[in-house]
């Protein structure tokens with residue numbers, strides 16, 4: 001069995017397959033970059049076969065040849081990560097807590113019965129790819145290079161089992177500012193019918209299946225005029241879990257509350273950064289079960305001062321309104337609160353190298 005071994009060895013030298021000149025793409029216009037639609041000329045790929053990761057290489061970006069019976073296509077045995085590279089004012093390219101992403105990927109691998117990767121090697125491979133594609137890292141304000149490491153199971157076999165063949169790959173997508181017109185609070189629908197994940201399931205893993213389970217509720221909420229869904233726990237549908245693909249925070253009577261990690265919540269790296277920064281700012285942070293009905297009571301009494309989501313894509317996304325059944329709760333008069341703004345400014349300041357980094361979260365490529 002190829003699963004759950006200790007951190008595997010470094011698969012060795014990284015090969016390079018050059019792209020023919022006619023395959024090289026024109027760089028996009030940085031002023032109107034979208035999210036996740038444009039990809040660079042190259043990708044990093046390695047294969048898992050015969051019990052080891054092998055054949056690490058950088059090759060031209062392009063489609064994989066896959067058997068239609070490949071297990072990932074039927075049973076979703078896959079994991080992914082999402083992180084960014086940032087262009088600093090001095091032109092250098094910076095990474096933020098990147099090793100944490102590969103360590104979290106291994107946690108996801110364990111749950112999905114996928115062989116682990118060597119995090120140091122994966123980080124080095126990602127840096128190699130970024131150096132090759134450095135010209136693609138945008139420099140317009142608040143743009144980033146979004147990085148998507150992924151592992152898929154590719155055994156051509158319809159039996160339900162842990163696959164023996166996998167592909168690990170990293171693709172790069174230059175992406176635009178998340179809030180092109182400045183941070184603006186969003187309307188959130190509290191979902192009390194569908195659930196995203198349950199304890200004992202895969203909620204703590206970054207895996208496609210969790211997203212497949214979330215699409216219907218997200219689509220219904222959008223149709224009703226909401227940006228995202230606030231997920232409740234899968235058993236009592238009462239305790240707050242997370243919002244869309246972000247973790248959630250509430251400022252209550254000066255304290256910062258966030259749901260405690262319980263197995264069905266994704267342990268966000270932005271979440272952990274927000275907790276550390278808020279504590280450094282002298283704010284008391286409380287990780288606990290948060291009852292949505294109690295939260296609405298606090299809101300009605302004027303004790304809920306701010307709410308915001310946290311995640312790599314948006315960094316901080318203020319919540320202006322929550323709808324629970326037929327009740328609306330307006331938060332901070334639909335304005336971005338000072339704590340959300342302060343955390344956003346500090347986090348992006350550290351990421352782009354405008355502020356010092358006392359916690360050692362960043363590195364230059």
Ligand SMILES: *Cc1c(COP(=O)(O)O)cnc(C)c1O
Pocket residue numbers: 082206242244245246247266267268269270271310311312313
């Ligand atoms: C990726 C993700 C997050 C945010 O994690 P970050 O590491 O902060 O980007 C939150 N919730 C879900 C479901 C996610 O997939």
